[in-house]
Amino acid sequence: MGFFLVMKAELVRTFTIMRRYWFATLTGLIMGWGMLMVLIIGFMSGGGEMAERLAGEKATSGALGLVIGMFAFGIVGLFTQGLQGMARTGELEQVYMSPHGLVTNFLARSFVSALSAIFTSSIMLMLVAASVKGRLHADPLPTAAILFLTYVNLIGFGFMTGGLVLVFKQTGQVAVLIRLVLVGLAVVASEAVQDWPLVARGVAHALPITDAAICLKMVVVQGRGMGVFATSYFFFLLVSCGIWTSLGLTCFKIMENWSRDKGTLGAY
Amino acid sequence: MSNSNAIELHDVDKTFYTRHIFQKHEDTGRRRLYEKRAVHAVDRVNFTIERGEVFGLLGPNGAGKTTTVKMISGLVRPDAGKVFVDGLEVERKRLKVLRKIGVVLEGTRTCIWPLTPLENLSYFGNLRDVKGPILKQRARELLDFIGLKDKMNVQVRRLSRGQKQKLAVCIALITDPPVILLDEPTTGLDVQSSRAIRDKVIELTHERGKCALVTTHDMAVAQSLCDRIGIINHGALVACKPTDELLDVFSEQTFEFRVDRLPALDGLAAVPGVVGAEPCPEDDGPAFLLHLVQDEATRSAAMYDAMDWLRGAGCLLRSITRRQQTLENVFLRLTSEPRPARPDGE
Ligand SMILES: Nc1ncnc2c1ncn2[C@@H]1O[C@H](COP(=O)(O)OP(=O)(O)O)[C@@H](O)[C@H]1O
Ligand SMILES: [Mg+2]
Numbered sequence: 135m136g137f138f139l140v141m142k143a144e145l146v147r148t149f150t151i152m153r154r155y156w157f158a159t160l161t162g163l164i165m166g167w168g169m170l171m172v173l174i175i176g177f178m179s180g181g182g183e184m185a186e187r188l189a190g191e192k193a194t195s196g197a198l199g200l201v202i203g204m205f206a207f208g209i210v211g212l213f214t215q216g217l218q219g220m221a222r223t224g225e226l227e228q229v230y231m232s233p234h235g236l237v238t239n240f241l242a243r244s245f246v247s248a249l250s251a252i253f254t255s256s257i258m259l260m261l262v263a264a265s266v267k268g269r270l271h272a273d274p275l276p277t278a279a280i281l282f283l284t285y286v287n288l289i290g291f292g293f294m295t296g297g298l299v300l301v302f303k304q305t306g307q308v309a310v311l312i313r314l315v316l317v318g319l320a321v322v323a324s325e326a327v328q329d330w331p332l333v334a335r336g337v338a339h340a341l342p343i344t345d346a347a348i349c350l351k352m353v354v355v356q357g358r359g360m361g362v363f364a365t366s367y368f369f370f371l372l373v374s375c376g377i378w379t380s381l382g383l384t385c386f387k388i389m390e391n392w393s394r395d396k397g398t399l400g401a402y
Numbered sequence: 403m404s405n406s407n408a409i410e411l412h413d414v415d416k417t418f419y420t421r422h423i424f425q426k427h428e429d430t431g432r433r434r435l436y437e438k439r440a441v442h443a444v445d446r447v448n449f450t451i452e453r454g455e456v457f458g459l460l461g462p463n464g465a466g467k468t469t470t471v472k473m474i475s476g477l478v479r480p481d482a483g484k485v486f487v488d489g490l491e492v493e494r495k496r497l498k499v500l501r502k503i504g505v506v507l508e509g510t511r512t513c514i515w516p517l518t519p520l521e522n523l524s525y526f527g528n529l530r531d532v533k534g535p536i537l538k539q540r541a542r543e544l545l546d547f548i549g550l551k552d553k554m555n556v557q558v559r560r561l562s563r564g565q566k567q568k569l570a571v572c573i574a575l576i577t578d579p580p581v582i583l584l585d586e587p588t589t590g591l592d593v594q595s596s597r598a599i600r601d602k603v604i605e606l607t608h609e610r611g612k613c614a615l616v617t618t619h620d621m622a623v624a625q626s627l628c629d630r631i632g633i634i635n636h637g638a639l640v641a642c643k644p645t646d647e648l649l650d651v652f653s654e655q656t657f658e659f660r661v662d663r664l665p666a667l668d669g670l671a672a673v674p675g676v677v678g679a680e681p682c683p684e685d686d687g688p689a690f691l692l693h694l695v696q697d698e699a700t701r702s703a704a705m706y707d708a709m710d711w712l713r714g715a716g717c718l719l720r721s722i723t724r725r726q727q728t729l730e731n732v733f734l735r736l737t738s739e740p741r742p743a744r745p746d747g748e
Binding site: 147 | 472521557
């Protein structure tokens, strides 16, 4: 109930701002596409002669990875830098005083920003796919399912980092680093992860983006459709969802109370 | 607990800790690798505010006013003691309590800058469950009364500081809450606007039975707005009385003596019942102020003794007048004392 009320308010706010700053929104989209294109051209020219045939698939796979990475970057950023900024300006206290609780508020906020991110990134991805003529497989059910799980996973992770930022303001810089790692992982994630050394493999599976990126690439780029549900990566995704969400929410609750003790909810 | 009070604070205490790494200590001048310092922001504060009442919290910077407001609104958790709003304990029923209060905190960022005042009100109204038609009507009424109607479709970033402050007050009132907490609501406002806010608060409390807690530096506002005033210094409540009583108590204490020449005031200060004596230069000759104890019998004795002492010192006594106190004098006197003893209870 509270979730939908907050979501409605957030939706109105987000779209009002998007409309008011339509020029920035539009240029943002174009720049994002431009950046992806530069990257893809790099992929294609670096691969030598034999790469020609593979280029389409490899390029879209990389682009998709980058888009998911940016998605993760944005969602986690909402909980870290976003939360920090809100605390500094006093907006956080204002949000905290809405009678739905901070968790509900941030769930709704992140949901709205995820929706708008998915909206804009699918446009970008479509543009990219058209530009390099790589085929994208539009499989609504698996895609939606994986996107949703990815979102849940990131939210859990976000709540944990957000909670830490709430109390230890200096962890903000570390959070930027973690976000960049997420982007990098999303780009390179592929089934080759299995051949990585044990420690690297552990870290990759532990972070909330690797399995999600692999699954999504399987569906959208390789066109495996429902087959993805039978892979171990999907299983890993489910498990990490469960772990990160429960860990994240618990951590956030504890940190929220601690932050009220230390009075860091407000001005830093 | 009891239902007649809208806000109750029972022995509320809060200490903040700050951590310093390799910082010089002010007193000793020594550097320590790591040091934890404590700030006793609020020191066992007790007060209650009834419905229909405006309570003013006055104190110098860093006295603990904002911390108190934040503890009532659940933004800061007290170390000890209990806060009740409308009979609900804030720590246990925080979300319910939040539905009953409207808060204006310090700062200009309490509203969203890329949105217009009208959009801000509808955003915060939506966030706090105010239904569509009521929300629209109330938003317009509020903006109209506070004088922001012509700015209602201008982005907040383009408004002046005072206008942002006015909007913050509107946002706090958008849910029509029974309990209103205003932290320095009139700083940065022009006379008309601060008067408008004052009138609104008086209307909401005296006529519509809400209760308001106002912290302010502005003595004029406090004196004309608040029914009761609590003066807070170093986190402790040093006085808490109805406004006129507070002024009365202190005006009875201070007397102005006009004399032909200033005697040695140290001797006078030693007279039993005299709290202090200080010169106060006047245009038409020397004069001094005598601060006497509050107890009436002792004060009377002190007056006689002081006059005897003056006669003994060979002074010519021209006149004695009781000092008319303004809140400002009371405030300055109370807050200039280094660390007050426990407040004399009500
Ligand atoms: N989050 C915090 N961490 C450490 N000290 C704080 C914090 N918040 C307030 N303080 C300290 O507590 C004291 C009271 O602050 P505050 O309530 O804001 O005073 P006022 O509003 O009366 O000016 C000040 O000395 C301030 O430095
Ligand atoms: Mg303050």
